[in-house]
Amino acid sequence: MLKSIGVPIDKLEFVRGSEYQLSREFTLDALRVASVTTLHDAQRAGAEVVRQAANDGSAKLSGLIYPGLQCLDEQYLGVDAQFGGADQRKIFMFAKKLLPALGYAERIHLMNRMVPGLTGDKMSSSEVDSKIDLLDSAKVVRKKLGKAFCQLGNVENNPPLSFLRHVILPLHELRGTPGFHIERDEKWGGPVDYPTYDEVHAAFAAGDLSPEDLKLGLADAINAILEPIRVEFASPERQALVERAYPPEQKKAKGKGKVSWDEEGRIGCVFVLLIVCLVFFFFFGCEGSLWSV
Amino acid sequence: MLKSIGVPIDKLEFVRGSEYQLSREFTLDALRVASVTTLHDAQRAGAEVVRQAANDGSAKLSGLIYPGLQCLDEQYLGVDAQFGGADQRKIFMFAKKLLPALGYAERIHLMNRMVPGLTGDKMSSSEVDSKIDLLDSAKVVRKKLGKAFCQLGNVENNPPLSFLRHVILPLHELRGTPGFHIERDEKWGGPVDYPTYDEVHAAFAAGDLSPEDLKLGLADAINAILEPIRVEFASPERQALVERAYPPEQKKAKGKGKVSWDEEGRIGCVFVLLIVCLVFFFFFGCEGSLWSV
Numbered sequence: 001m002l003k004s005i006g007v008p009i010d011k012l013e014f015v016r017g018s019e020y021q022l023s024r025e026f027t028l029d030a031l032r033v034a035s036v037t038t039l040h041d042a043q044r045a046g047a048e049v050v051r052q053a054a055n056d057g058s059a060k061l062s063g064l065i066y067p068g069l070q071c072l073d074e075q076y077l078g079v080d081a082q083f084g085g086a087d088q089r090k091i092f093m094f095a096k097k098l099l100p101a102l103g104y105a106e107r108i109h110l111m112n113r114m115v116p117g118l119t120g121d122k123m124s125s126s127e128v129d130s131k132i133d134l135l136d137s138a139k140v141v142r143k144k145l146g147k148a149f150c151q152l153g154n155v156e157n158n159p160p161l162s163f164l165r166h167v168i169l170p171l172h173e174l175r176g177t178p179g180f181h182i183e184r185d186e187k188w189g190g191p192v193d194y195p196t197y198d199e200v201h202a203a204f205a206a207g208d209l210s211p212e213d214l215k216l217g218l219a220d221a222i223n224a225i226l227e228p229i230r231v232e233f234a235s236p237e238r239q240a241l242v243e244r245a246y247p248p249e250q251k252k253a254k255g256k257g258k259v260s261w262d263e264e265g266r267i268g269c270v271f272v273l274l275i276v277c278l279v280f281f282f283f284f285g286c287e288g289s290l291w292s293v
Numbered sequence: 294m295l296k297s298i299g300v301p302i303d304k305l306e307f308v309r310g311s312e313y314q315l316s317r318e319f320t321l322d323a324l325r326v327a328s329v330t331t332l333h334d335a336q337r338a339g340a341e342v343v344r345q346a347a348n349d350g351s352a353k354l355s356g357l358i359y360p361g362l363q364c365l366d367e368q369y370l371g372v373d374a375q376f377g378g379a380d381q382r383k384i385f386m387f388a389k390k391l392l393p394a395l396g397y398a399e400r401i402h403l404m405n406r407m408v409p410g411l412t413g414d415k416m417s418s419s420e421v422d423s424k425i426d427l428l429d430s431a432k433v434v435r436k437k438l439g440k441a442f443c444q445l446g447n448v449e450n451n452p453p454l455s456f457l458r459h460v461i462l463p464l465h466e467l468r469g470t471p472g473f474h475i476e477r478d479e480k481w482g483g484p485v486d487y488p489t490y491d492e493v494h495a496a497f498a499a500g501d502l503s504p505e506d507l508k509l510g511l512a513d514a515i516n517a518i519l520e521p522i523r524v525e526f527a528s529p530e531r532q533a534l535v536e537r538a539y540p541p542e543q544k545k546a547k548g549k550g551k552v553s554w555d556e557e558g559r560i561g562c563v564f565v566l567l568i569v570c571l572v573f574f575f576f577f578g579c580e581g582s583l584w585s586v
């Protein structure tokens with residue numbers, strides 16, 4: 001994905017959480033964190049990020065210790081700043097208080113806007129149709145967009161329009177090919193081009209741009225970005241990697257209600273993803289502005 | 294203390310918690326524990342052992358993760374059984390459920406009776422007068438017993454009587470010098486001997502044995518047991534050790550309301566004590582019955 005959008009990945013450093021999160025020093029610090037963190041603080045810090053059951057005590061302890069561990073990552077990765085979605089706000093606030101209490105430096109926190117899920121609710125990995133996966137086929141992308149919530153003339157709650165505005169158009173801008181092109185059929189008026197988001201917005205609000213055409217253009221734009229990723233992942237080695245990362249067995253096991261230890265795996269995944277984000281920001285942040293290559 | 298009561302300490306193995314509790318394997322297992330333990334289970338398991346604030350969320354996370362870590366100790370020490378006071382019951386119940394869920398063997402749990410504190414409430418390390426310290430001077434022992442709750446004729450709620458019954462008399466039995474001797478002054482009737490607890494109990498219930506005389510005999514019996522410990526700790530090396538273990542500065546810092554990191558230290562102490570208990574039981578347990586040397 002990073003290559004697909006033109007990021008110079010030789011400037012990135014990827015760090016696996018397991019390289020330092022099981023060290024003696026990190027573990028001692030994790031115990032220090034637990035000894036100064038109240039149940040109340042932990043619940044508040046993780047409220048938007050960690051799945052927490054309603055106040056009935058059925059939440060797992062892992063979700064309570066997780067926010068503190070994410071804060072420690074800032075110290076152990078030696079970063080200047082952490083970058084995440086706006087849903088990280090409460091963990092970031094917790095980190096601002098926690099790290100200085102441990103004698104460590106407070107870090108800078110940067111957040112970007114949350115794009116709504118295609119179905120209109122929060123994007124969720126457990127709701128397949130709410131998001132586009134990086135390895136979705138062109139057909140699946142068109143199908144998911146076909147189901148997306150998008151009412152004629154409604155520009156207030158419109159996931160495809162939000163996605164276009166906050167993801168696709170900034171990317172086109174970065175690539176030097178700004179604007180939005182819809183390869184519309186001749187019988188509906190033929191191809192159309194909008195140089196800026198404001199023009200797409202106005203046309204949709206006025207009813208001049210139909211939900212179907214917006215979705216068509218967006219699907220093509222997304223597929224153009226995903227195509228190089230698909231090509232790279234077509235090799236047998238990459239396919240095997242995907243199989244290992246997301247084994248089909250796990251899905252079946254869930255359906256059967258089997259007990260599996262994938263909670264632990266999930267913690268690991270979240271850690272690694274987090275670190276990628278952190279380091280990613282760190283190197284880009286140094287160069288001035290994000291995405292500016 | 295062990296030497297004072299005749300334990301062959303060459304048959305004991307002492308293990309420090311820090312020798313394995315910061316290892317990669319233990320830490321991974323601690324994360325597994327957190328991922329299967331609910332807030333409810335953790336609160337229940339630690340209810341009698343860990344200081345937990347009332348349901349207002351101000352309890353620290355350390356108290357919530359502690360019960361699971363104590364359970365893991367059973368596995369990492371490789372013991373057959375864990376021995377503790379009856380206040381450990383809920384943690385032991387938790388361990389019976391938790392270890393098999395992690396794929397480890399369930400352990401045997403043995404508990405002994407809780408002796409009430411001298412003041413009549415639960416014995417507490419934060420209430421100095423509720424307990425006898427191993428390094429208390431003979432004078433301090435007499436003073437603490439002087440303040441102990443002990444009503445004439447009341448055999449139901451009588452801490453000195455309980456202590457005599459469950460600690461002192463079994464020890465006298467083990468040493469081959471059973472019974473209870475009171476070196477009473479001639480003007481109060483002179484020295485008196487009770488061969489068994491039942492006779493002490495009957496005499497006290499009938500009012501023939503006064504609280505003052507019971508306390509006098511008990512103080513002498515306790516001091517006889519503590520004397521070899523005091524002698525051993527009289528050396529400058531041992532005195533320095535005590536100073537390091539219980540620095541006077543800490544008490545002052547608490548008084549001033551300073552923030553200190555001694556929570557962590559306390560966790561460490563609890564661990565080490567626990568392990569001593571575990572290993573202690575393990576070697577003794579193998580020989581049949583506790584204390585039978």
